[in-house]
Amino acid sequence: MLGTEFRTGSPNWIDLGSPDTDAAVAFYGAVFGWRFVSAGPEAGGYGYFQRQGRTVAAVGPLSEEGAASAWMTYFRTDDVDAAVRDVVSAGGTLRAEPVTMGAVSMAQVTDPQGARFALLQSRQGLETASEDNTLVWVELHVGDPQAAIGFYRGLFGWRAEELRAPGMTYQVLSIGEGDQQEGAFGGVAPLQGGREDARWVPYFAVADADAVAVAVADNGGTVLMPAANVPDVGRIAWLADPAGAVFAVLRPDPRQAAA
Numbered sequence: 001m002l003g004t005e006f007r008t009g010s011p012n013w014i015d016l017g018s019p020d021t022d023a024a025v026a027f028y029g030a031v032f033g034w035r036f037v038s039a040g041p042e043a044g045g046y047g048y049f050q051r052q053g054r055t056v057a058a059v060g061p062l063s064e065e066g067a068a069s070a071w072m073t074y075f076r077t078d079d080v081d082a083a084v085r086d087v088v089s090a091g092g093t094l095r096a097e098p099v100t101m102g103a104v105s106m107a108q109v110t111d112p113q114g115a116r117f118a119l120l121q122s123r124q125g126l127e128t129a130s131e132d133n134t135l136v137w138v139e140l141h142v143g144d145p146q147a148a149i150g151f152y153r154g155l156f157g158w159r160a161e162e163l164r165a166p167g168m169t170y171q172v173l174s175i176g177e178g179d180q181q182e183g184a185f186g187g188v189a190p191l192q193g194g195r196e197d198a199r200w201v202p203y204f205a206v207a208d209a210d211a212v213a214v215a216v217a218d219n220g221g222t223v224l225m226p227a228a229n230v231p232d233v234g235r236i237a238w239l240a241d242p243a244g245a246v247f248a249v250l251r252p253d254p255r256q257a258a259a
Contacts, residue, residue: 002136002185003127009156009175011138011185013074013118014202015058017067018243021045024059027241030219031135031212049244054127056134065094069243072108073138073200074120075156080105083119086155092128102154107237110152113142113196136205136250139187142198145171145188160188202240203248209235212249238247 006012018024025036034049036058046060062069077083080098084107088094089113098107098119105121117254130136142148148159149171157176162169168190174183191198206212216239217223224246225238234252241247 004129004140004251006124006125007175007177008076008078008122009152010076010125011073011135012076012122013058013120014071014126014135014138014229015046015060015074016069016071016241016245017062017064017214018069018241019062020205020243021047021061023061023242025049025243028059031221032216033057042157051128051131051133054069056128058120069241069245070116070199071245071247072116072118073127073202074106074118076125077121077156079140080107080119080121083107083155084109087119090151090154092151107224108146111142111148111198113148115140115142115166116201117149117200128142130205132205132207134205136252137203137204139201139203139248140173140186140188140199141196141201142188142193145169145190148188149173158181163187164243199249201246203236203250206251207253209237209249213237 002011016024016188017100018054020141028049030035034051036047039048045193049054049057049059084094084098087109093110095110096108098105107119109119110116114149126135128134140148159174159176159180171188173186173188174180213227214225222240222241224240227235227237229235232253234250236250238248
């Protein structure tokens, strides 16, 4: 599962672009118990979601005209400029030029199949993960999973392992260093019958997926897929906040959590 010892290709940050950050803060506070801490008056409304004093995500106003509200996953790179060149040369696109703030550099990019993600060159990142109400997994949904694996392998050196799942072949992703199972952080799944766009979806660990789904509905969100058991994985629900940003929750199978 995901940790906070970030290496090349690790998911090391997530943030939410929202048309109404006050409403987003209220929603995620009600659903996950997160507390909002502003990054300061110069940050243009950007700030951090925290749990027990540790940063678990961030939120800010939408930065691109016409953009839909969505969660953005960032992956660690040791050289943002080189990574951007690799993205473009492999058929992806650059959405926002690299920005450097002190020891941190980042860029917004899109993979060849249209899934948006970001590159982050930093030794820092999320302060906690794989605990209740924190990021535990990231999942890529694309039309051609094998082509996507090839793209990201070239960019980050990721490894993939096939896992037979009900109705599909699922690919578990791991960073390129160390033990493959310990380095697993996400997966790749095919698009479901043309009903969704290519995208990265964050999963948050929860103690009770059914209760979270109820809280989402009670606070103006949408239950896209009711909580259901996935063998050897856990209980999962797909959800959207009131602005339409999609996310999922997972109550891990105790055997997997202990692995």
